[in-house]
Amino acid sequence: MARAIAQRTGCELLTRRVLEDMVAADFGNREIPGRAWLPLLRSAIARLAVDRHVVFCLEGGEHLFHGFPGVLCVLVIAPPSRRIGAIMVERQLDREAAKRFLRERELEVLDERKRRFGRSHSRLHEFDLILNEQQQPPEMLAGVVEAAIRSHGLLDQGMLSAAAEAQVQFQARLQLAKYGLTPPDRAPTERNGFSHPSEEIFARLLDFYRIEWQYEPRSFPLQWDKDGHVMEAFTPDFFLPVFDLYVELTTMKQALVTKKNRKIRLLRTIYPHVNIQVFYQKDIQDLIVKYELAERASAH
Amino acid sequence: MNLPNALPPIERVLFTAEQIEERIREVGARISADYAGRELKLVAVLKGSVFFLTALARHITVPLRLDFLAISHFTNQPGAPGLVRLAKDLDDGIEGEHVLLVEDIVDTGFTTRYLLQNLAGRGPASLGICTLLDRTSRRLARTPINYSCFEIPERFVVGFGLDHKQLYRNLDCIAVIKPE
Numbered sequence: 001m002a003r004a005i006a007q008r009t010g011c012e013l014l015t016r017r018v019l020e021d022m023v024a025a026d027f028g029n030r031e032i033p034g035r036a037w038l039p040l041l042r043s044a045i046a047r048l049a050v051d052r053h054v055v056f057c058l059e060g061g062e063h064l065f066h067g068f069p070g071v072l073c074v075l076v077i078a079p080p081s082r083r084i085g086a087i088m089v090e091r092q093l094d095r096e097a098a099k100r101f102l103r104e105r106e107l108e109v110l111d112e113r114k115r116r117f118g119r120s121h122s123r124l125h126e127f128d129l130i131l132n133e134q135q136q137p138p139e140m141l142a143g144v145v146e147a148a149i150r151s152h153g154l155l156d157q158g159m160l161s162a163a164a165e166a167q168v169q170f171q172a173r174l175q176l177a178k179y180g181l182t183p184p185d186r187a188p189t190e191r192n193g194f195s196h197p198s199e200e201i202f203a204r205l206l207d208f209y210r211i212e213w214q215y216e217p218r219s220f221p222l223q224w225d226k227d228g229h230v231m232e233a234f235t236p237d238f239f240l241p242v243f244d245l246y247v248e249l250t251t252m253k254q255a256l257v258t259k260k261n262r263k264i265r266l267l268r269t270i271y272p273h274v275n276i277q278v279f280y281q282k283d284i285q286d287l288i289v290k291y292e293l294a295e296r297a298s299a300h
Numbered sequence: 301m302n303l304p305n306a307l308p309p310i311e312r313v314l315f316t317a318e319q320i321e322e323r324i325r326e327v328g329a330r331i332s333a334d335y336a337g338r339e340l341k342l343v344a345v346l347k348g349s350v351f352f353l354t355a356l357a358r359h360i361t362v363p364l365r366l367d368f369l370a371i372s373h374f375t376n377q378p379g380a381p382g383l384v385r386l387a388k389d390l391d392d393g394i395e396g397e398h399v400l401l402v403e404d405i406v407d408t409g410f411t412t413r414y415l416l417q418n419l420a421g422r423g424p425a426s427l428g429i430c431t432l433l434d435r436t437s438r439r440l441a442r443t444p445i446n447y448s449c450f451e452i453p454e455r456f457v458v459g460f461g462l463d464h465k466q467l468y469r470n471l472d473c474i475a476v477i478k479p480e
Contacts, residue, residue, distance in 0.1 A: 085421025
């Protein structure tokens with residue numbers, strides 16, 4: 001649903017994984033104390049919010065910007081049957097195993113919320129909007145959130161001002177100092193820029209099916225010189241976390257994909273635990289035929 | 301081979317009507333054995349699965365009920381639905397029932413995954429998948445297929461319910477169409 005809201009409003013989506021990756025990029029494998037997460041996440045989101053509108057989605061997110069102007073805080077609940085069903089399919093578990101998994105996962109989340117934000121449960125009065133997925137499909141609920149965003153004029157208010165961001169960062173630095181952590185000064189400015197229209201179509205297809213994706217999140221070194229410097233690397237186009245799967249799209253003619261195939265074979269040899277699926281030109285062409293995208297694709 | 305008046309741009313026939321009939325008979329027998337002593341509900345996804353559903357149902361010997369679903373389609377056009385959703389829901393609940401989702405083709409697995417998630421949340425006693433065609437080479441979403449009639453290559457196929465721009469569903473064979 002967060003993805004649908006971001007899509008409808010033109011906001012950038014920050015999932016829990018994206019936010020945790022940002023923290024990991026800043027601090028590497030260093031262990032982050034529980035109570036440092038709140039200022040770290042607040043700092044990371046504020047850095048981005050100065051030049052873009054964002055939708056962020058994570059358990060306990062209501063603690064981050066409670067009372068801030070220009071923020072709409074939404075709680076979405078779903079009946080256990082729906083959540084259990086999703087787990088049965090995602091994890092390929094039977095109903096009883098899925099129920100156990102859900103119980104264990106809920107306990108983990110409560111524990112994590114307690115460690116990071118000091119409270120294990122939400123306070124309902126801290127939300128501007130509470131939605132129930134029991135009867136309404138996510139598409140419709142995303143429409144409700146979009147209407148709330150527009151009626152509050154959030155998209156017209158401009159981004160987070162430099163002064164407000166500086167204030168957030170100042171507070172974050174004060175809070176993080178006792179943990180010996182210093183957040184970076186500047187926001188990462190690059191955004192997903194697809195190098196080919198077929199990648200954009202593929203991303204939209206994933207969005208349509210509510211499948212989380214990351215664009216070129218990781219490069220895999222394939223060859224090194226004698227000093228250990230990377231001589232050759234391969235960066236798959238997409239990573240689909242829910243399937244733990246990398247996807248490479250290639251729009252070159254079949255005869256020209258030999259070099260890329262060699263890299264993929266090498267990747268599979270060096271990183272046998274990495275799952276990668278290659279979509280060749282004819283696969284992409286089939287998608288274009290199947291979804292009647294020809295006019296759209298050729299318009300790019 | 302049953303061809304419409306306007307000849308479709310067929311490159312080659314992949315499976316003849318006779319081969320399809322024979323294979324569906326085998327799969328129907330397996331399903332009948334696996335669900336012996338139980339009632340079964342076949343849930344078909346409109347529109348492509350209808351031809352397969354009717355052929356399959358005739359070869360299943362356990363008591364069965366039918367129901368239908370339809371989902372919105374990805375178009376990539378401005379203003380089109382941004383998320384997959386049910387365009388037509390089941391007529392009846394499936395709680396406590398043995399449900400077999402009947403698909404014409406499982407390709408990337410995205411649609412099947414969505415449908416399984418949706419159906420699993422309604423508390424069926426069991427939930428399986430039966431597909432006429434299975435293209436595992438292009439699978440991205442892991443989907444446990446219980447019954448598959450044919451594995452197919454990476455080519456665009458039509459017939460026996462599968463279409464190209466809504467045409468050729470009524471072919472009694474499954475054929476590869478010529479690239480445009």
